[in-house]
Amino acid sequence: MSQEAGERLVVASLNTRGTSIKSSRLVERYRAIGAAFEASEVDVVNFQEVLTYYHLRHLTRAMPSFGTASYRQSVVGPAGGVVTFSRRAVASTKYKRFPMLSAEQTAGVSQLARLKAPLKGALVSRLVEPQVSIVNTHLLANFDGDWSVTNRFYRMHRSQLAGLARVVGSAQAPIIVSGDFNISRESTLYRAFLSETKLVDAFGGECAPTFHAEFLEQGRTPHCIDFVLLAGPIEVVSAELNFTGKLAMPSGSGYVSDHLGLCAELVVAE
Template identity: 35%
Template sequence: MADDVVLRLLTFNALFKGDVRPRLRAIGGVLERSAYDVVCLQEVMARGHARLLGRLAEAYPHRLYTGAALLKGGLVMLSRWPVIRQRFVRYPFTRPVRPEFLMRKGAQVALLDTPGGRLAMVNTHLSANRDDDWSDDNRYSRVARAELGRLGAELARLDPALPVVVTGDLNLPRESPALARFCATTGLRDAMAGDTRPTYRPTPSWPAPPAFDHVLVRPGAGGGLSTECRLVLQDDTVTLNGGRTVYLSDHYGVEADLRLTGNG
């Protein structure tokens, strides 16, 4: 293994509603033309949609998704590199009751065999805070703590020698107390710490949303894992039948260069 290998990651919430297939076709085309090594998608709800992406993005022969008609968690992971093992971890049901339960939210935990050595990649989508209040005493903060607790328990099962990347739509602002405690407990580092830009697309009714999409990293024992992140897919659109133009999603993508050093 080379001592210094850079892998390129994309995380992107693909939006499960509204002109889904045309947007997914456009996303598939973007992926096929791009140099990503691993792509983590959220809100790809139907197995047929995951298959569509697979047909369009043939450069990623290793594809992870779980479920019959509907995908567990709406999660899809595409990789250029082999998957040694993988599992889906379902988050606990925590009140308040909400339609989101139908999404069966959780995390994909995969061990990838990359040119930089083995890498644990986690793709996840946490429950939304429908009050937009991330203080500790909010009712949805209890949900976030339960889900992060389950995710933290899974990370504790991983070999400490492995470098770890946790990415996806965490539905938590970068500065939220719950996210800070999770990182402190698990040893993860926010690769975009201090970046104040939103990753949810601003709207007239929400002109300054938070950053919900994250890349959290932890080097393996004896190895290094450094990152450089960028926002992408901010202005990409698709033209629908009839001439109407829509953005690829209501989120921006986050692209990360993962530099692995001595993790063999």
């Protein structure tokens, strides 16, 4: 597919968690994130961990040129913490929670992880032009850094990935899926998910770690756990990481998140 035969679309993804709650510097970080996207050519941003309406309000104020913020309302904030900001008109938005987990699937994990798991899901926004489905997702975190079959989080992740696969399968193509999957690119979970959904990695399997090593325990290795995945007639022009270094903020330079961001320039077939 030649670039002349389609429409250019730049899509980004970022988990906005940042540092610990005690030193979050939320307002400063969100202003820095917003300023970076305001100065960019990005059309659509999938954000994760926008946990409350307080978070959402500050992010919206920082990104005035993004006319639409798509999410599903919940009691305290956007459902699942996922919000899609778009400079393009959005035709429809829907949110789907992942399946409830059984006691067997949650065996061995903390009470907090069991409480968070039912809140996870995927947000699907359909753009007016180009006509493409944008899927924004965030899976449960694996605090062990181990994605093997015997790990305590394995069955939970497998269930959530099955739920995400069903969301992708029901979405209208072309489809762009991005977010914080919390599974390593090297894992069998990741490979099985791509095999089932037939999604293609915009980075071609060459993406560097998407988590800052400074936020890991000593001795832990960062992995690529955030992805931009594609289905349908979409050409990848370029794909790169952003927010790779510290940014200047009023109280001192710092990372805007514990995650790095992803950005892909695409051409969607007409």
